[in-house]
Amino acid sequence: MSAEEKNDQPHYHGHRDRLRDRLLDRGGESLADYEVLEFLLFSARARGDMKPLAKALLAEFGSLSRVLTADPETLAKVPGMGKASVAALRIVPEAAARLAREQMVDAPVISAWDQLLDYCRITMAHAPVEQFRLLFLDKRNRVIADEVQQEGTIDHTPVYTREVMKRALELGAAALILVHNHPSGEPEPSPADIAMTEELRDAAEKLGIVIHDHLVIGRAGHTSFRAQGLL
Template structure:
């Protein structure tokens, strides 16, 4: 009986791989893609129930990939190997998006930039402040997370941002932070601090191109909204 079960499981895994290779997974359900990821980490057994449980627990496929190792560990059946496989998939996607976003002139590659920032920050549980430092051709010099805060606040220090820009010989910057609430509407403090960074930079020849606030599935551009 045990041998028959194992053969059936191996056959199911092979069928999943075959289906994936037909169109690289485009027609597959989210739980099936996650199931394939888990088969790389869990060599034996039926991982379909675990894949479905994870998607149910974290509400979506993206939610699973974005979950922290500590959060994933709370789900029974998820060990170190499964966590590595899941987070490796997320990191691979982020690197692909990042390379597409920062290929050449950033301002001419806007949607790719937003896609990357959404994937990198849209599901974070606390606020992060990210600064993109650019050269004269608006090519990326550095993409750095400057500060990590709380669920509704992260510190922004204009002097530190400008000093770092000078250290990198950057001539322009883009500030990005996320709102874990999902609503990208700026607070009065967001507006005030943005103006402080703009003023501090302009005195030293550093242009603030934009301040982007990332929500769950949306974003706000200070430039587009006439706030900068």
Template sequence: MPPKDAPDSEKEKPHYHGHRQRLRERFLSGGAAALADYELLELLLYLAIPQKDVKPLAKDLIHRFGSFAGVMAAEPTQLMEVSGIKETAAVAIKTVQASALLMQKQMVLDKPVLSSWKAVLDYCHSVMAHEQNEQFRLLFLDGKNALIADEVQGRGTVNHAPVYVREVVKRCLLLGASSVIMAHNHPTGDPTPSRDDIDMTRAVQEALAQVGIQVHDHIIIGRKGHASLRSMGYLDPARKRKA
């Protein structure tokens, strides 16, 4: 609280103004590492909601969605179910997420993907790990293994996303892709491939092979890791003969 003899303008300032100034100073001097997750979210929220103390709101959001990343990945309608979050704040949160994803995508766009594999994995993890339903993506590569397009081909339920082999082949041919990387997420968090995942991968691999297009990998994304079907041997024709 300001002292009793403080100027009227100072007395009228809400108690959280000094806290916000300290947050800004810590962020400017130490970056995101200098703040707790809820404080980073608080810093964002007060830009969207300058008229109220947003520290409790930031903590509520992280408690509701489990983590900072979970808040970023939440749908706008879900965010606005939290008391205190209106459209402006929801748009601010989703704009930050979209900006971060665009930066990661541009790190792999038009570059040889196979020589920057960690960037590909980081990108796939960012766009898929916190999705609440399964989604199936294709990363289309040109003859030099540079990314030419990244598209969601199917969205599904908590444990299934539809994949239509014919549509995958059709889209590859339309874009002139020489190879693809398949990716989908497991909302349960465990990236271990199911029997259906393996069978679908082989069906796509066989169909694309007929038109001279290679499947480099099928990556399954979980919240804390990933599985590579190529590393596990499931894209090896010899293993298929033995299976």
């Protein structure tokens, strides 16, 4: 390539190769958050400088995690974000959730507690409304089923004790782990959360089903009813 041809190259020429080599040689921790977004956006656009769009996304949402968990409609409102770019970002939390779930179900949940928490944070911490999730376990504490039983509003999810117990019996579950999220970000259980848990525990005990824990998931962390002496 002549000197004149080199001068005609856009300023980002070779940038993708340099990022790729840095990732492979030095690992993902060598990349800034905007560079991670650039990498993801490369798959949506064969050419072009993705750095301005990556930085615009971070400025709009405030953090990498908020970009990757934003809903498609909100992402699409950012100038420069087309369907392919939105899809390139939205596949990341789905892949992360599947990886975390596989790691969680490969061993008894009680001995894979960190993986369980990772899975719950990935799938629920950034949800815009409350979800009530049930993990049904067998006698060896392995996951039989993982189901979102109810979705509610930003600060409430209806929980029906009879439906929970009916589903547990259908699956032949020996134990349950209850999980719900607080979209407000704070994982402190409310009086209603405590009362609902007591009602479920009493009903489960009558059927010989153990409730191992109730986890409240928020962006700021999590609360375990068992650890707090609430269960």
